[in-house]
Amino acid sequence: MSRKKTSKSKAGSVPAASALPSPNGARPARPGTARSGHEAPPNGPQQRGRPSLGGGGDFYDVAFKVMLVGDSGVGKTCLLVRFKDGAFLAGTFISTVGIDFRNKVLDVDGMKVKLQIWDTAGQERFRSVTHAYYRDAHALLLLYDVTNKASFDNIQAWLTEIQEYAQDDVVLMLLGNKVDSAQERVVKREDGEKLAKLFTGVRTALHGDQCQDRPQRRLGLHCHSKGVETAYHEGAQRTSLPAA
Numbered sequence: 164m165s166r167k168k169t170s171k172s173k174a175g176s177v178p179a180a181s182a183l184p185s186p187n188g189a190r191p192a193r194p195g196t197a198r199s200g201h202e203a204p205p206n207g208p209q210q211r212g213r214p215s216l217g218g219g220g221d222f223y224d225v226a227f228k229v230m231l232v233g234d235s236g237v238g239k240t241c242l243l244v245r246f247k248d249g250a251f252l253a254g255t256f257i258s259t260v261g262i263d264f265r266n267k268v269l270d271v272d273g274m275k276v277k278l279q280i281w282d283t284a285g286q287e288r289f290r291s292v293t294h295a296y297y298r299d300a301h302a303l304l305l306l307y308d309v310t311n312k313a314s315f316d317n318i319q320a321w322l323t324e325i326q327e328y329a330q331d332d333v334v335l336m337l338l339g340n341k342v343d344s345a346q347e348r349v350v351k352r353e354d355g356e357k358l359a360k361l362f363t364g365v366r367t368a369l370h371g372d373q374c375q376d377r378p379q380r381r382l383g384l385h386c387h388s389k390g391v392e393t394a395y396h397e398g399a400q401r402t403s404l405p406a407a
């Protein structure tokens with residue numbers, strides 16, 4: 164499956180259905196790009212010398228596979244583009260087709276951390292494609308749009324899906340996106356927090372104190388967590404965010 168966002172989004176994209184990197188690592192899209200699966204421990208970080216997340220010669224100490232999930236239009240692609248390139252994808256919204264990924268290596272306290280971030284299509288008809296990619300994910304960023312109540316209401320269904328397809332110990336973060344559109348906001352911050360707490364089986368990915376860590380800052384996600392039990396975050400891709 165290819166995605167039809169912008170030419171920009173094609174940089175790390177999977178070109179065609181037949182070339183989709185197999186979620187279990189059987190067939191990489193092309194040499195040096197996404198591979199996950201048998202080379203790696205099921206859900207542990209990838210280590211240097213075991214570059215199962217590929218990367219065209221990127222040097223790194225540890226690597227993680229992260230997936231962006233949530234309803235169509237909540238801003239998954241924008242989050243990824245913002246994080247990777249520091250830009251906001253303005254203009255006509257074109258829905259993602261299938262699945263896409265980008266790599267980014269961060270320097271975290273002197274350590275090279277490679278993230279392979281998978282941007283999934285939010286549309287229902289692509290679910291069967293994306294299901295297969297959950298298994299190897301170390302972390303899932305579950306997004307909803309604070310201006311779209313339905314996207315929030317659907318979070319429960321996403322959680323059910325995650326429980327079914329992802330590893331038990333996957334790190335999960337709930338993200339309320341588009342907080343810059345304050346006038347149109349229909350989902351309150353407290354409701355997002357409540358939901359995150361409610362599903363604390365929803366593993367509390369990021370505790371309050373860890374929110375000060377650089378990886379989260381570099382993800383460009385605003386951190387408002389006050390309690391250690393909170394795995395809820397809010398963000399906006401349109402507004403200026405700390406440089407990644």
Ligand SMILES: Nc1nc2c(ncn2[C@@H]2O[C@H](COP(=O)(O)OP(=O)(O)OP(=O)(O)O)[C@@H](O)[C@H]2O)c(=O)[nH]1
Pocket residue numbers: 233234235236237238239240241242252253254255256257258259260283284285286340341342343344398399400401402
């Ligand atoms: N105001 C505002 N708009 C945003 C933000 N993030 C994304 N958008 C807009 O929301 C629309 C959808 O964004 P996408 O990132 O393409 O959504 P998606 O979740 O990838 O959608 P699918 O590919 O269909 O799953 C676009 O028109 C974006 O410009 C944000 O933080 N604030």
